[in-house]
Amino acid sequence: MERTLCIIKPDAVRKNVVGEIIAMITEKGFRILGMKMIRLSSQDAGEFYAVHKGRPFYNDLVEFMTSGNVVVMALEKENAVVDYRALIGATDPAEAEEETVRKRFASSKGENAVHGSDSVENGIKEVAFFFSERELIG
Ligand code: GDP
Numbered sequence: 001m002e003r004t005l006c007i008i009k010p011d012a013v014r015k016n017v018v019g020e021i022i023a024m025i026t027e028k029g030f031r032i033l034g035m036k037m038i039r040l041s042s043q044d045a046g047e048f049y050a051v052h053k054g055r056p057f058y059n060d061l062v063e064f065m066t067s068g069n070v071v072v073m074a075l076e077k078e079n080a081v082v083d084y085r086a087l088i089g090a091t092d093p094a095e096a097e098e099e100t101v102r103k104r105f106a107s108s109k110g111e112n113a114v115h116g117s118d119s120v121e122n123g124i125k126e127v128a129f130f131f132s133e134r135e136l137i138g
Pocket of ligand 1: 057060061090091109110111112114115116118
C-alpha cells in the first residue's frame, strides 16, 4: 500500500467542485485515510513548496495557495502515487489528458485545481506534513 497527498487547491474550492473531485478519486479505488479543510499560512505554503524556492513562479504559487481554503486528503491505494498522478493529469491543463481532474477543472498551469505527491517518498513526507498518525484511519 502507498500513501499520497491530495490538496484540492483554492481555485477548485472556489469553483465548488470539491465533491466532484472527491468522487473522481474514490471511484478510482483510493481510500481516504484523513481529510480536512484548512487555510494555509504563507509559512505553511512556503515550507510545503520549499523545493520550488527560487523558481520564477514561487511567490505567485505561495500567494495562490494562501488565497482561500484548501482541502487536504491523505489517500491510500496500491500504486497510489502513479495512479493518482494519472488521475489528475499534467501540471498544465492544456497538456492534460481527457477525463483527468486538471483537464476538467484547472484553468492554468498555476491554478490547476489539485496537488499530488510526485514520489512514494514524498507521499509519506507530505501526508506527515499535514496529518499526525492518530488523525489517520488505520
Ligand atoms: P505538479 O507536481 O504537477 O503540481 O507540478 P510542479 O511540482 O512542477 O509545480 C508545483 C506547482 O507549482 C504546480 O502544481 C503549479 O500550481 C505551480 N506551477 C508550476 N509551474 C508553474 C508555472 O510555470 N507558472 C505558475 N504560475 N505556476 C506554476
